[in-house]
Amino acid sequence: MLDVDHFKGYNDMFGHQVGDTCLKSLATAMVTSCLRSVDLIARYGGEEFAAILPGTTADGALTVARRIGAEIAALKLPHPGNNGVGHVSVSLGAATVVPDRTLEVKDLIAAADRALYAAKAAGRNCAMHVEQLEEGQRLNPVSAV
Template identity: 50%
Template structure:
């Protein structure tokens, strides 16, 4: 009666059950295991674990089985580190394509009166849970990316700029390499907005953002909307000459857009002023010093007539215009 009840329970359990004797031979293999391994119990009974699963010999699961048999230790194998240790499949199509189900594996010592210690391996299909977790992670990543993108222009926003600059500043410190920053301001943009309307103003900013991004060709470079009509560009491992060349290319690119601006005090089309700073950060340096220097250079560019590039030179305590 009890044996029949046990057999009935094992058939209905929605988990894999393997019982292993002290000689590491499989003495029980439930129906769930038959279904998902495509191996009938009759072919498995009495065989050594490593003969049935040669690829798992000395792996984490095998080591856990030995620990249970020899030292009476139970183990719950991390699904993160052991995603699919057993060759088990949700269906025949997955088996044909060698797509294993995601598994949680619990290895437990089994004490039976009158018998030496055995071991129970319980395997649970966690594929759906893993899929849900992945979907949640993907959604979280997408949501985070949205919080780092400027809604109007589609480029990085101020928060993304701050994070990127911090990362690159630390890297420049470690490697003693130059880091350059460009601050960009659209000339007479308030007059543009007032006379052409905010819708045209938004379109203008979007065109400028796209043009600035088109000048950059490295994944580590970043153009961001700093706020309003101000943009900023982070250029890792770029010295003063390189930063000035990129800044001048950006100035010319915006000028070449030929966006009409009849109310500008500089030209008949939209232009930008650019301030550049370069530093090889010392150990105690802060990102604020680089931003302050670029901002000072931008201020000097505006005072010098706009539609130009100015490099901040700390050594000479002044900004050099180009």
């Protein structure tokens, strides 16, 4: 899961048409960051996107997350309201599971969403991963992207 940091402020400052252009640029950067033909980027709602990376390990998901963050940072889209970053940035939450018959898609989405909110709570412009454990879940921080 990916959320554009402080996007409401971006839209308020530049207008919705520029905001839409920004989202298109970010989507292109995300697609470029996914190197396999089976990977999928989808708009999840508003300024949120999802990356579906079948057969990807936690390390692989975090590698893609870092690549996405770097591609978006390289765009250098100005965003003065982004808390000192000065350009558009994103927060990312990753969750990985080995599928089995007891898991539901909604559980994976909820885990990725929790990781996304942990990335936001950690200051944004970073990625977090949820590691599935029998006793619960542990969030693994990743350096700023």
